[in-house]
Amino acid sequence: MRSWLGYPKACPYIGTRGKNVLKTGYIIISFVTGGQMLSNTWGDYLLSDKTRRETLFGDLAKIMLSLNRVKLPRIGSLTSDDNGLIELKNRPLILRHQTFENEGIPTIPRNSTYHSVEPYVLDLLQLHDNRIHYQANAIHNLKDGQEQFAALTMMRGLLPQFISRQYRDVPFVLTLTDLHASNIFVDENWHITSLIDLEWACCSPIELQTPPYWLTGRPIDDIEHGEHLDAFQKS
Template identity: 30%
Template sequence: MEMRMNPDDVTWEQAEETSDNWLAQFLERSILVPIAYFILEQKRGNATEFAILKKGSYNISLRLKYENEATVIRLSQPGAVFFPEEKVVNEVAVMRFIADQTSVPVPFIVHSGTKKESPLELSPFIIMDYVEHETKMYDALNTPGCPVEERGVLDPDIDRDRLEMLYGQLADVLLRLAMPALPRIGSLSQVDDFTWEVTRRPLSMNMNELVRLGGLPRSKLPKADATFSTTSSYLEALVDLNIEHLAHQRNDAVESADDCRRKFVARRLFRKLARDKRLANPSLDKGPFKIWCDDLRPANVLLNYNMQIAGIVDWEFTYSAPPEFSYAPPWWLLIEKPEYWPKGIEDWTRVFDYRLKTFLKVMKQCEDSAIQQGRLIEAQRLSGPMHDSWTSGDFWVIYAVLHSFAFDAIYWQKIDSRFFGPAESPEHAWKERLDLLDESDKDEMERLVARKLEEMETRTLS
C-alpha cells in the first residue's frame, strides 16, 4: 500500500499544460528581441549574446552577455507558480535583506516588476547580475555518472576530505542565515534602504504545491496579510492545511476506504499534538524567528573553479520562520528526500545519520572559527540544536509540516510511535489509534470516506 499521498494527476496535467504552452513562446524571435531590449534599458552596454539560460521548476531565465559580464532576467512560470506577483515581491525583499544583513553571496538585483511592467506583459520578473560559476554543489556531491533525468543521490564513495570541504561551506551559509533575529513569522517587506518588516503571510513552497498539485482552494491558505507571533500558532495553521488538503484533493487522494481512514486519523492526531503544544519547544515559541528558505539545496549553490561557493540563487519561498526549522538538520545532505529514497525511509535514516556526523563536525569547526573572530556567540551555535532535533525526532515533525505530500509516510513511520507509543506496524497503527478520536471525529471520518469513495467511483466512470 502506498504510504505517500500522490498528487492529483488531473490538476498536475492542467498545470503542466499551462507551463508548456507559456514556455513554447520563448522559441519565437518576436518574443526574445523585446526581452533583450528591455534588459538593455535597465543595464546598458555592448551586448554580445542573448539566450535562454535555463528552465527551472518555477521560472525561465534568459541571459544577456556583455563583454565582461552578464545579466539575467528571470520570469515566473504560469502553471508552476500560483502566486507570481507575491512570490517576486517576497523574493526581492528577502534577497536585499540577505545581502544587507549577512555575508551570504546572492546576486545583485538590478530591477524587478509586476506582470504589467514586464516585457510583453509576460510575467512578474527579476533582472539580476549573472553569477559566474564552474559547476553546482549538486554536481559536486552527486553520484558520478548519474543520468541527468534521474534523481540525484549523494555519492556513496565520496572522498571524506572533499565531503568535509563541501559540507563546511554549506554549514557556514546556514550559520550566517540563522544570525538575523526577526520578531514575527511571515514574509519581509522593505520599508526603506535599511529597514525591513514582516508584513505578509509566509508564502511557502508547500502552499504553492498544495494549490498546484493538490487542488487546494486558495481561500484555505492563510490570508495574504497574516503573520504569526508564535511558533505554535503557525504550526497549527500548517497542520490544518494538511487536513484541508485531504478534504479537497479530488483525485488520487486515497486508494481505499481504509487508506482514507488512516490518512484522516494521522491528520487528526497530528492536529491534537499541535493544539496541545507538543510539537514545538515552549522556550522558543515567541522567537526570535529566523530566515528560512524552502528551496535552499545543493542545486541552487553555485561553485567556482576552486569548488568554493560563488553565489546562491533561487530565494523564492523564503520567509521568517520558527527557529525549529533552522535547528532541523538539512534533509538535502543526501541530495534525495526520504520519501523518494530507493531503499525506503528507514535506510535513508541510517545513511543520513552517518553523514550528519560529518556535517555536524564541520559545523562545529565553522562555529569555533566564527566565535574566535567575534562573529558568533555561543548561544548562536546550530550544531547542538541540530543534533538534538535529530535525536529527539523533532526533525521529522518539521519535515512533516513542510512536505504535505510526504506527510502520511513520515507520520506513521517516524512520529506516531514517539507520541502515542509503539504499534503493531505503521500500516495498521491507525486502527489502534481510533480510540483516541471522539465520536464526532469518527462520524466526520466516515462522511469523508463516503465522499472520497464516491469521487473515486465518479472518476472511474468518466
C-alpha cells in the first residue's frame, strides 16, 4: 500500500510492544548453519588451489556487482526508524571509526552525510589528526611524528590526483567495509554460503569499491609496484 502511494516500503523487521516476561533486555540473533569460515582453510589453499581461488573471487565479484546495482544519493549509513522505514541519514560508520570513539577520539558526527567525495575524505584525514591530538601514545618519537604529519600533509595535497571528477558526486554504493576471511563462510569448494558482521556496511564512493587487499595473501604494506601489486589487480 505504501509503495502505491509513493512512500518508501517499511522493513518487516521492526520492534513490537508486548509483555516481556524477562526482567532484562535481550536480542534475538540468527546463526550460520552451512559452511565454515574461510579463514579456517585460507592458508591451506590460497596459493596451491587455483580452482578454489577462482571460485571465491567469482562469488565475491557477483556480490559486489549486485550491491553496485543500487545507486544511492549520498555517502552515509542506512538507518531504520521505529516504524521500520529504512533511510540513508546517518554517518558512514566503519569499525575503525568505532574503535577511535572507544578510545575517546572524536570522529564524524552522528547525523553527517556527504553529497560529494572530497568532504568525506577530508573528514577521514581529520580523524587521524584527532588521533594524534587525543591519543597520548599516537606518536612514538620525533621521527615517527614527523613522518605521520608529513604523510597527512602529503595526502591532503595530493587528494585531487586520486579523486576522479567523473565520480566526485555520483554514484555512491553500499560497501561491505568489514569483509575479511573470518566473516565469509564457504563450502568445501570455496563457494560463498554466508556473510556475517554486516553492521559495518555503509554507502561509499564507487572508487572505494575495490577487492579486499588480503586476497593476495599479503599485508597491505607489502602490496607495492611489481609482483604483489599485479596479483592484487588481477584479483
